[in-house]
Amino acid sequence: MYNATDFSREFDVSRETLDLYKVxxxxxxxxxxxxxxVQRTALEDYWNRHARDSHQIVQYLPAHTQTVLDMGxxxxxxxxxxxxxxxxxxxxxxxxxxxxxxxxxxxxxxxxDLRLPMQVSSKRVEVLNLPPQDVISARAxxxxxxxxxxxxxxxxxxxxxxxxxxxxxxxxxxxxxxLFDFTVDxxxxxxxxxxxxxxxxxxxxxxx
Numbered sequence: 001m002y003n004a005t006d007f008s009r010e011f012d013v014s015r016e017t018l019d020l021y022k023v024x025x026x027x028x029x030x031x032x033x034x035x036x037x038v039q040r041t042a043l044e045d046y047w048n049r050h051a052r053d054s055h056q057i058v059q060y061l062p063a064h065t066q067t068v069l070d071m072g073x074x075x076x077x078x079x080x081x082x083x084x085x086x087x088x089x090x091x092x093x094x095x096x097x098x099x100x101x102x103x104x105x106x107x108x109x110x111x112x113d114l115r116l117p118m119q120v121s122s123k124r125v126e127v128l129n130l131p132p133q134d135v136i137s138a139r140a141x142x143x144x145x146x147x148x149x150x151x152x153x154x155x156x157x158x159x160x161x162x163x164x165x166x167x168x169x170x171x172x173x174x175x176x177x178x179l180f181d182f183t184v185d186x187x188x189x190x191x192x193x194x195x196x197x198x199x200x201x202x203x204x205x206x207x208x
Contacts, residue, residue, distance in 0.1 A: 013054055017032050020084050021051050022112050027110055035102045037075040053191040054078035054139070057062070057162050058085040060187070060199055061135060069093040069133040069154050071125050072141030075178035076107055079137065082137060083116040092117040093134075099124045125150050132156025139164040144172035150202060155202060161200035169196040181206055 008018050025046050032043055042049050054077045061082065066089060069078030073096035086092040096107050096118055104122035111118040121128060136151045136159060144165065151161055165172060173184060182203045189195035 001045060002052065004047055007047050008049055008056070008151070010052070013055075017084060020087075020116075021055075023114055024076070024080060024110060025051070025058045027113060031106050031109070035106060037103065037106060046189060050075075050077050051081075053122075053164075053189070054081035055085075056190050057137070057164065057197055058082065060160070060162050061085065061196065062158070062160055064088070064158065065134045066092050067133045068092075068098045068137060068153075069128075069130060071136065071150055072096065072149070073098045073120075074103055074140075076110055077109045078137055078139055078162075080107075080110055080116065080118070082116070082135070083111075083118045084114070087116055089117075094153045095121060095128075095130065097121045097123065097125050097128065119123060128154075130154050133159055135160050135162060137162045137164075140166075144169075144176040144198070145179055148176055148182070148200070152180075152203060152205065155203050158204070159201070161198070161203065163198045163200065165196050165198050166192075167194040169198055173198065179206060180204065 028037060031037060057078055068082050073079045079094055079096040079190060083094040094117060098104050099122055101122050104120050107120045133154045136154060138147055147163060180203060183201045185199040187197040189197055
């Protein structure tokens with residue numbers, strides 16, 4: 001089974017980064033006993049299904065990235081991974097949003113113990129008041145049309161959407177084009193042959 005050593009070798013991460021992922025895993029194991037953050041079988045495969053899956057999108061962060069909005073954060077995948085990647089970036093702020101209070105409480109514990117540049121909101125994403133973000137991310141949060149609807153209020157000229165989608169990615173993109181104009185770039189996931197990382201730029205609503 002893919003493990004911490006495999007993760008370290010594949011991504012050539014620093015010892016500090018690896019240690020942060022290990023603390024995150026420990027917190028997940030502790031909290032998951034009382035809160036259903038992730039399925040037990042998925043937690044047993046933490047390094048592949050969660051750490052590796054989330055960390056793979058770090059390479060798609062634009063060089064100028066300081067602000068990130070992660071929608072439907074759950075146990076922090078991929079938002080916490082992005083906060084780990086940006087922890088030494090001046091003025092970085094990663095906003096993780098999950099309307100389930102217990103999940104938001106877990107994310108606050110992660111922020112505290114890992115000392116990351118995160119803020120956590122338990123509000124619904126559609127009522128958030130944030131300026132345009134450099135990056136908007138999500139994994140398994142909503143179909144693409146709804147995802148772009150949620151993201152639009154936080155979209156600026158330089159925003160990049162990094163969305164982790166499943167086997168219906170092409171279908172969802174086609175449907176979203178009925179409502180929005182955008183450019184898209186797709187990359188295969190390294191953890192799931194049916195999954196795709198969808199990068200969205202230049203998002204605008206189509207007006208009649």
